[in-house]
Amino acid sequence: MKISVNDLHFAYPNGVEVLRELSFEISSGERVAIIGQNGAGKSTLVKHFNGLLKPSRGFVTIGDWDTQSHTVAQMAQRVGFLFQNPDEQIFKRRVFDEVAFGPSNLGLSPEEIERHVSAALSRVGLSDMREMHPYDLLPARRKLVALASVLAMETPILVLDEPTIGQDGRGLARLGALIDDLTQQGKTIITISHDMDFCAEHFERIMVMKQGRMLIDGATHDVFARFELLAEAFLEPPQMTRLGRALGLPETVTTVNEFLGAYAKTREPRH
Amino acid sequence: MLIGFSARWPHLPVALFVFLILPLAVWGQLLRELGRTTLAVIFPFALSITLVQGFFYPGATHVIFSLGPFALKEEGLLFAYGTLGKILLLAGAGLLLLFSTHPADLILALVQHGFPNALAYIVVTAIQLLPHMQAKAMAIVNAQRARGLETETNLWRRSRALLALVGPLVFSALVDVHERALALEARAFSAPCSKTSLKELHDTREEALARWAIIVLSIAFIAWQIGGL
Ligand SMILES: Nc1ncnc2c1ncn2[C@@H]1O[C@H](COP(=O)(O)OP(=O)(O)OP(=O)(O)O)[C@@H](O)[C@H]1O
Ligand SMILES: [Mg+2]
Numbered sequence: 001m002k003i004s005v006n007d008l009h010f011a012y013p014n015g016v017e018v019l020r021e022l023s024f025e026i027s028s029g030e031r032v033a034i035i036g037q038n039g040a041g042k043s044t045l046v047k048h049f050n051g052l053l054k055p056s057r058g059f060v061t062i063g064d065w066d067t068q069s070h071t072v073a074q075m076a077q078r079v080g081f082l083f084q085n086p087d088e089q090i091f092k093r094r095v096f097d098e099v100a101f102g103p104s105n106l107g108l109s110p111e112e113i114e115r116h117v118s119a120a121l122s123r124v125g126l127s128d129m130r131e132m133h134p135y136d137l138l139p140a141r142r143k144l145v146a147l148a149s150v151l152a153m154e155t156p157i158l159v160l161d162e163p164t165i166g167q168d169g170r171g172l173a174r175l176g177a178l179i180d181d182l183t184q185q186g187k188t189i190i191t192i193s194h195d196m197d198f199c200a201e202h203f204e205r206i207m208v209m210k211q212g213r214m215l216i217d218g219a220t221h222d223v224f225a226r227f228e229l230l231a232e233a234f235l236e237p238p239q240m241t242r243l244g245r246a247l248g249l250p251e252t253v254t255t256v257n258e259f260l261g262a263y264a265k266t267r268e269p270r271h
Numbered sequence: 272m273l274i275g276f277s278a279r280w281p282h283l284p285v286a287l288f289v290f291l292i293l294p295l296a297v298w299g300q301l302l303r304e305l306g307r308t309t310l311a312v313i314f315p316f317a318l319s320i321t322l323v324q325g326f327f328y329p330g331a332t333h334v335i336f337s338l339g340p341f342a343l344k345e346e347g348l349l350f351a352y353g354t355l356g357k358i359l360l361l362a363g364a365g366l367l368l369l370f371s372t373h374p375a376d377l378i379l380a381l382v383q384h385g386f387p388n389a390l391a392y393i394v395v396t397a398i399q400l401l402p403h404m405q406a407k408a409m410a411i412v413n414a415q416r417a418r419g420l421e422t423e424t425n426l427w428r429r430s431r432a433l434l435a436l437v438g439p440l441v442f443s444a445l446v447d448v449h450e451r452a453l454a455l456e457a458r459a460f461s462a463p464c465s466k467t468s469l470k471e472l473h474d475t476r477e478e479a480l481a482r483w484a485i486i487v488l489s490i491a492f493i494a495w496q497i498g499g500l
Contacts, residue, residue, distance in 0.1 A: 072416035076419035
């Protein structure tokens with residue numbers, strides 16, 4: 001299902017224009033990471049994908065639906081949305097109920113709901129916590145509950161607003177594996193993150209936002225090779241990219257594996 | 272407020288609202304805000320009290336008109352009018368304070384007059400918490416819509432969704448309180464020394480005089496009403 005954004009402008013009711021002249025498309029099955037400094041407008045942009053915010057000018061379509069003429073609840077059949085702050089999402093007293101909330105709104109049968117919830121919980125590694133109170137879990141786990149409640153909707157498009165925040169190494173690895181797995185299933189994934197290494201490992205396309213505009217939009221390698229432009233948006237490329245450049249590697253590398261490959265080549269005996 | 276409540280003349284609360292609170296609001300350029308909020312607060316009370324008391328006031332005899340087995344009675348209406356007047360005055364005076372005084376000023380004034388720091392903090396936090404909880408409720412409703420809850424086309428479902436939020440909101444407010452307490456302690460809130468304030472209060476002689484006058488007047492009036500029994 002294609003997302004297309006056409007000359008999108010947006011201002012909050014207080015009149016400040018937060019998004020300007022955005023136009024792009026995201027095809028079905030793409031993995032896109034949106035990066036940019038605090039307040040660049042990333043959250044504001046993705047809230048247009050499920051109609052939580054409507055454009056002040058221009059339009060956004062998801063498949064054949066214009067967000068302007070559909071309710072947020074209708075958009076929820078196509079776009080799953082993980083909020084930046086899980087505490088603004090979680091409201092049930094049991095993890096199970098929280099995760100079941102979305103599927104039950106889709107009008108599924110109790111058996112189907114049960115199946116969706118179990119699958120989602122096991123994906124985020126919380127299968128044995130389904131009876132717990134969400135507030136008895138650590139914040140990082142609460143974020144996973146919120147994520148499960150979005151996964152359980154089984155939408156073709158997933159928008160994740162900073163899923164990496166507060167996750168430890170294991171949580172990050174699990175999240176990465178989950179994203180790779182969802183891509184295998186053909187889902188479109190759009191993630192906001194401040195973790196450049198995570199973006200490099202799991203995303204093929206990067207959008208860099210600065211003050212409500214799109215500064216760069218391209219393949220991960222190309223984007224992270226542009227040190228000067230990134231610095232302009234107050235961002236740093238992934239560690240491996242910087243290390244590779246410092247060592248004078250001939251190509252831009254973004255992940256540990258790429259670095260090792262490129263590094264090994266430089267040490268091969270020359271004939 | 273005290274004067275209005277202790278008076279036996281039923282028109283006094285309303286009179287005080289019209290001739291004291293409203294002019295003060297005009298003076299402070301708060302009339303629109305005050306008017307709108309007061310109406311919103313008063314209206315549900317007005318409706319229910321008038322209906323319930325008007326029809327079911329015990330011992331009432333003067334029937335104004337009857338509707339099948341129900342009869343609207345004069346005593347009931349008078350009672351409703353008296354009660355409403357008091358609520359109007361209470362809401363008006365409370366809201367006037369809320370709109371005209373920044374919470375920080377209020378807290379400082381309370382503390383400088385010997386009110387315990389912690390208590391003052393509680394009073395003001397309670398006032399400030401409302402908009403905070405409102406914003407949070409909005410955020411959760413948005414999250415519910417994002418998971419397929421239809422609220423845009425159906426007012427009934429929308430209000431039900433909001434009602435279902437009361438529990439979780441209170442709960443998360445309690446969690447917040449814990450964190451606030453820790454944050455306050457970390458900044459030496461209960462340190463046993465006197466505190467300085469970032470803000471300065473402009474408390475003029477006239478204001479102090481007015482306060483004393485109000486207190487003396489209130490006590491005198493109550494005494495007169497009780498003594499005059
Ligand atoms: N409800 C709102 N009303 C008015 N202005 C807002 C609102 N929400 C956000 N803003 C402003 O819009 C701008 C963009 O905010 P947004 O939350 O989209 O940034 P972000 O890129 O997601 O930042 P972060 O990395 O901190 O999450 C900021 O300047 C912010 O202050
Ligand atoms: Mg954000």
